[in-house]
Amino acid sequence: MLFERWQVHHDRAARDELVQRFLPLARKLARRYNVGHEPFDDLLQVASLGLVKAVDRFDCSRGNAFSSFAVPTILGELKRYFRDHGWAVHVPRGAQERAVKVEDAQQHLSARSGRAPTVPELAEYLELSIEEVLESLETARAHHATSLDAPHDDGEGESAKLVDTFGEEDLTLTLADSRITIGMATAQLSRRERQVLMLRFVEDLTQSQIAELIGVSQMQVSRILRRSIARLTELTES
């Protein structure tokens, strides 16, 4: 028995073999904590350290399964690592970086296919899980909350000029054609909000098309819509 060879006879080869054998366990646990905070290799190293500790401390004479002893030891090591680095309380840097990647991929795939990609397409392109892409989209939205009205610099400034081609009168959202008159309620909205609402609902453009037209990202269009719809709902229901 390997544990006996290591713990009783101090046979280092037996110890190495034990660590090798249970490395998949450590890897599996490290992956559970791989939520974009930190490079996976670092986590794997921490988990492996926990595994070595478990191999050294395991009391094989008690007849318990090694894994039921090793798992809490390894998890404890991972959790201590996270606590020491304060990630539980800070905005995970890795998650933000991933959110930027998702947004870049979104633009790249849109340009390639001429339409906005689906989440599974983004996941496949970025080799992420659907859940990771979903989380990145949430992060991106939270992040954009602070830079909502900052102009999107596309290096040309051409698209932004389109904003100015709509006169104030047009922005009342009163179009005879479509008979949509959100009217009074929209007076409470900013110029840009009214404009985005009109493009979305009167012109029936997609968010990507609006984004291109007014020179912001699709995510910002989404934010603007979200905010203005919330306000409209509030106003129409009160």
Add this chain to the structure above:
Amino acid sequence: MNAGVTTDFPIVRLDLESKPQTLTIVRGMLSGVAELLAIDPELLDDLKTAVSEACNNVVLHAYGDEPGPMAVRMFVFDDRILVTVEDQGVGLPPESADRTEGIGLSVIRALADEVRFVQGSDGGTRVEMEFATERAGRPLLQVPLAAGPDQGWTLHEDDDLVVSLSPVGLLTGVLGRLARTLAATAHFSLDRFSDVYLVTDTIAAHATRAASGMRIHARLAAAERRLELAVGPFRLGASEILCSPRDDPSPSPLMLLSDEVSVRPDGDGEMLHVVVIDHRR
């Protein structure tokens, strides 16, 4: 310490089918709840990991290779959170010894403060996991109002999922996450996917004003590029305002964003039914 499960009401009941995407749905639900309760991030990590393991166990073992019904319930007590995961399947697999595949249960044991495996009400297994909500004298969440009785909707078709929430405010974080997960797997393009945010925001805002009781239910179903939501109960007549059509002087934002909006009677109140379709060419 042990206020029994039977005497208190869950703040969340989630009924769904055990499929691989189930884990994403359940974790999304937990994130949504965490938002309202301001659950400590580290505790949330533990909750997500342990609950995922319990759900994964159902997906992999409870019904052979088939999906089957499962229920996740979440209770909040003064000093702890209780999450239960229940199936109606073949019962727990024997706890495997040294195989690395069998680590799910060890992970649950390591992360939860207390774990019980009991026979479920329908013959399957219920895993009960408790998590202390205080660490070193510091509370790890803000406790909301007490949950109301749960006599609500249940699962009745294979592809839908039902969530029951109390207090109603939980809908704000939870409905959007569930709907977006379904829309993502139903291959919505990001344009239409983003509209789903607006739809669920609008419904959740409506719920905080118009729900008829302490508890709100939502039934969600998705098919290829199609998402259906039914939410209620609302006070009778309260949802009419959401149905003003496109050519109305003041059209409802919900109407503009969805393909179908209707109000249907439900018990003493009414429920709102919304369909969102991605019509892209």
